[in-house]
Amino acid sequence: MTFLVVLLVLLLTEPTVLSQSNDNKISIHCRGTPPTSNFIKNRNSTFANMRMTLLSQRVLYARAQDLSGGDSVYAAAQCRNYLSVDQCVGCFDVAFFELAKCMVGNGAYVFLDECYVRYESFDDFYDNPNATADGASTQFSSCGNVSVSEQSSTNYTQSVDKFLSDIRDATPKTSNLYVANIRQFTSENATVYAIAQCSANINPAICGACMNTAYSILKACLPRTEGRFSDMVCFARYSETPFFNVNQTVDIRSILRGGHSSKVATTAGAISGVVFLLLIFFAWLWYRLQKNAKKTKQEDLKGTLNYNYKDLQLATNNFNEENILGKGGYGEVFKAIIDDKNVVAVKKLQMQHAKAKEEFENEVKLISNIHHRNLLRLLGWSSDGSNLYLVLEYMANGSLDRFLWGSKKGTLDWNQRYEIIYGIAKGLSHLHNEFHIKIIHRDIKSSNILLSDDFKAKIADFGLARLQPEDKSHISTKFAGTLGYVAPEYAIRGVLSDKVDTYSFGIVILEVISGRRCTEMNSDRPSMEYLLEQAWKLYEKKIHIKLIDETLDLNQYEQEHVMKMIEIALLCTQSPASKRPTISEVMLMIQDGKSLGKRQLTKPTFVHNQERRIHIGSSKKTTGAPNAIYKSKESEEFECKYQQTR
Structure with missing residues (x-):
């Protein structure tokens, strides 16, 4: 105050x-x-x-x-x-x-x-x-209300478009990621002022990507005489009204390739000399690094760090069993201390075929572009012979399944469980909506959700992630995932869309609420129902409150809240996929405490044991997951039993 x-x-x-x-x-x-x-x-x-x-x-x-x-x-x-x-x-x-x-x-x-x-x-x-x-x-953008005359609009649009494209190209090439320039167009009797600036502490590649977006949006403003674009990454604006001084401009012509030939030649000669010196320097640096076995902190694969194997070996005490955090289908995960202070997780991946390393690098490139507080962050990687190593965020509380049916069962209260559910939804929404193309995770399950020391959820294991083009409602591919969590249309017909993640998320909600595995049969009933089937039958009888984990001590308000969450979970598991909401819609339902609205639930499609056995082994995927989760020991047996498709 x-x-x-x-x-x-x-x-x-x-x-x-x-x-x-x-x-x-x-x-x-x-x-x-x-x-x-x-x-x-x-x-x-x-x-x-x-x-x-x-x-x-x-x-x-x-x-x-x-x-x-x-x-x-x-x-x-x-x-x-x-x-x-x-x-x-x-x-x-x-x-x-x-x-x-x-x-x-x-x-x-x-x-x-x-x-x-x-x-x-x-x-x-x-x-x-x-x-x-x-x-x-x-993103925020706006266009001015004034347009040039119809007679000169075509020439004006072409001229200013070229000016804006020059601004776009020059900005990432400057040392401070900023340009300001003025251009006069005699035939159109116009003077246009333009600036572009990227956020501090980002690299030119990220700046360039944002400037491409800014240019596309500002171009759409033409032939209006003013436009602006704002994002967390960059800002761009043009206007015929002066908003900076003439002496504050940056000479972008000398920065761009299309400058005067004499300047280009001079610049090219200077660059050649610099490149030659840099080659000598890096050759010497590489020799020193190899000789002394120091950690390589050279950025590679779009922002991830290439760690030296011997440094990881030292940080894990030669990958000692005492440092094992968990085991999965692709290898082991070790706790490591980098630079004597930073705690990380190191995933050791065993490559089993010739193209595995190429696939691994492709997946790393995908994940290194993903940054969100509810997605596990890939910090770096390393390689040694046939083994590849991933350096990941260390999550003190391990995977969610430990707290549902593992050694920590019953220790999460409802508020914590709700925040975990909401966090997963936010992470998935980021994957589905924040890029020019959808990223489908394909393997959402409780053992792939990690918890921070304050129980914030982070989605991990992007080894099966795939891209869904914007112009396609789905793609067809071989089944790969974990049975019990996979949507019927994908498990049976290989039809993959973002609604597959919605289905899996619905199953995880039921697990969080019930404290039971989705593949665990209810032995108290003669029919031996799986979790989804039991949840539906209880909902039909309006007694789905009986699905709630007995370890939860809920008041009446919390009970009503949980019952709405069960309804949301059942909505996520509807078939066909068109009946399921998008993750963004689910996130709003969770956030607002609303359940179905005008939607009507129908009985989900259940995939039974016989169908599971038919589809096991339909995928031959063997490469490691770049963001592979470090799983709890309690889930290891479960992984071996139900991840045969991977």
Whole structure:
């Protein structure tokens, strides 16, 4: 509260250099769970620290954090490079004024033309601006209301389009990932100002991908005379109205390949010399690394680290059995301590055919682009002979199945189980919706859900993940997955879509609620029903409350909540697949506490024992999973029995 008073005084007494007109578009988004008073206090202190950093260090980018009292707050702010520091602070103050209104969530961001400010309860977004708590898109765009005359619209569109494409191409090639340029178009009697800027601490490749998106969206604004695009990764804007000074431009022609021939020749000669020197340097560096067996921290495979095998061998005490976290179908997972302080998990994969390494690298490239707080992060990899090693996040509590029917059975209360279910939904929503193409996990199950030390769920094991093109409702492929969790249309006919993940998620919800394996028969009943079948029969009789884990001590409100979750799970397991909701729809149902609405449930399709035996072995996949989970010992026997298809 003290900080808030001080900052309000500053806002009232200190001249705000930046004028926020109607043209300075604001996009603000608040999300997450309602913050505590301590969280708000920590949020305010981070804002005070960032403001001080901007002023005292005379910079245009700042970060701050406050972790006191268990309410972690991480924040970042960045201004456009054409601003002075005082103007930047003025924009920051306006952004704080907007964000101070966010009293409904523990994460928020605001986009202004001159700056953006963001805070979260996690720090993933520092190095990966796309990381969000709810999987929602952070894009914002707008086009101006004024268009050029119809007679000159074609020439104008072509000319400005070329200008914007130059801005797109030049931005990732600059040292600070920023350009500002002015271009005059005599025939159209127009002068256009344009800038582009990528977030600090990202690499040129990520910047380039965002600039491609920005260019596509701004191009659609033409022939209007103004357009803007904002994302956590980049910002781009063009306008005929000046918004930076003429002396603040960057010479993009010398950066682009299409510059003057003399400049190109000079640049090419300089680059050739630099490349030659770099080749000599890297040859020497490689020799030193090989000779001394030091860890290679050279980035490879889109951001993952290539660890030296001997360093991993040392970190795991020569892969000693005492450090084994779990075993799965592809190998063992070891606890390792890197650099004497960082605890990680190292997955040892045994390659069993000639193309396994190529498949492994392809899968690593896929997963290295995935960053979300509910998805297990791949940190790096290594190889030694026929063995490949994955370095993964270490999750202190291991896999979810340990807490449902393993050694930790009965230790999760309903609130923890609900947060785990919601976290899985958010992770899946990110896979299905946050890329230009759907990523289908194909193996969602309780043993593939890891729990952090505060019981936050992370989806792991992307070894079976596949891409679903945007223009196709499904793809046909050989069955690969874990029986009991797999949707009927996929297990029987090989029809794969994102609704296969929806089905598996519904099964996991039933496991979380009941504390039972989906493949475990109910021996108390003559019919020996599997979990899904029992859940449906109890629902038909309106007594699905009997499915709830007996270890849960629920009040009446919680019982009603759980029963709604059972209905959502049954909705996820409907057949045909068209009757199932998307994961995004499921996530909203879970978040709002609503179940079916106007939807009517029908009896799910049950895959029985005989059908299971028919389809075992229909897939020949043998390569290791790049994000393979480290499974609990309690699930090892279960894995051997039910993962024969893998």
